[in-house]
Amino acid sequence: MRIFVTGASGWIGSAVVPELLQAGHEAVALARSDASVDALKAAGAEVHRGSLDDLDALRDAAAASDGVIHLAFKHEEAFSGDPAAAADADRRAIDTFGQALTGSDRPLVIASGLAGLRPGRLATEDDVPDAALPGGGRTLSERAVLALADRGVRSCSIRLPPTVHGDGDHGFIATLVGTARKHGTSGYIGDGANHWPAVHRLDAARLFRLAVEGAPAGSVLHGVAEERVPTRAIAEAIGRGLGLSAVSVAPGAAAQEYFGWIALLFGLDVRASSTHTQELLGWHPTHQRLIEDLNEGHYFNGN
Template identity: 55%
Template sequence: MRVFVTGATGWIGSATVDDLLQAGHDVTGLARSDSSAAQLEAKGAAVLRGDLDDLDSIRKGADASEGVIHLANKHDWANPANSAAAERAAVEAIGEVLAGSDRPFVVASGVAGLASGRPATEDDVSPFVGPDSARGGSENRAFDFVDQGVRAIAARFAPTVHGMGDHGFVAHIVAMAREHGVSGYPGDGANRWAAVHRSDAASLVRLGLESAPAGARLHATAEEGISTKAIAEAIGAGLGLPVTSIDPDDADAHFGFLGRFIGMNGATTSDKTRALLGWQPTGPTLLEDIAAGAYFEV
């Protein structure tokens, strides 16, 4: 299959490109810089220059493809509305190009905020609707194109997609532990985060592209939930720091931008995804990666 990938040199995207190429697909990646283009070419992927705001290039890539994987995100924490608007516009541009073709369109989404008081499941409809919602409501916007002949699929990633070289949430928590001299967790630390290894997330995206039906919600969660206390204890052990509870009122001061998220309960199941795709995660667990030193190189 000729596959167009946005975010092709990002944390999840680069692993997805590797997985696609290994499976025999032809890949074109969107690249906004010379270094990104060089990374793709070195792997044997084709390059289309552009970025998330370059809708003409995105339309061109989608039009020439037999399937699209949209993983790009600005991650503009200072201006989330900017990220949301760009993501929604890209989804709309791709959906319009693919309309009437029955081609697959895998859209990156997340599991945060799907359920309260229980683990989220694939049956939970995203509550984020409209351009002013999280991620610009891109999951639901993509599903609008199902009735227009697009095999739209949501790949909902765990809040922690981990592995050697990860610079995401756990890396930030490690940085805050170093800064404050303690490895902290919010409140009693009982709230849980789902997690998935980067390689397993990549294989799920490919399997979804190849065979998931229109409207499928796929959960890239290998572990249903690891408590924030257990994560803090693993970080403390790795850094040789004491482990302590952080009052929720002090979460912003200790965890920075993650303060508003770290106390959330993000436990999520993936039973239906595994049954649908035959997906079986094989990568190390989050705590195994922390213990192996994935987050401690400076």
């Protein structure tokens, strides 16, 4: 298959491209900067110049492909105070892909999140996220892609945990490591009994490949290797890695002051199963679990 990949130079996309190539597919990668072009060519991908805002470029690349994996998202815009604009750009891209793929039965696989699911209970692929909940901003994108199943698109949404971890990760776990360095303690909120699900980056990449190959139209998949990792265990592992004590931080204003913008996410109790996903596609995570990955030490090698 000839697969068009957006976000191909990002954290997950840079693992998806080699996963596709190793399985015998062609990868056509969207690239905006010269640095991304060079990196993607070195990885063996064909490059399609453009950006998430260049809808003509997206449409042309999708129309010329056997399927699309859409991973690009304006994270900087989302976390700098305008999440609505980032979500709108995402939906415009999905609508554009839908126009190109309508009636073709070709796949469109997108990345979504688990944080918008109802907290405090084990969520399954059948649960519907709430856009009003913290972390639920991409819910409308998921609805848009699933609706394309009625237009002859083999559409699929893969919900990912707050942490897709691995060597080189600069996401939420790296942010928590930086917060611990700043304060000289590794904090968790309250008793730290709330949870995050987790998945290794390479396991996630394999799921995207399996989904584009064979997920049924209108599928919701959970890219979850671990259903519920206590946030206290995460803080304790970070503390061990930095030689710092793990400490409780009171919820509310104290947590906001200590953690900053990530306080809302780190305080969530997100639990999710991937039983249906594993049974449907034969996807079985094999890489390190989150605490094992933290114990490897690579999260603590930078500043």
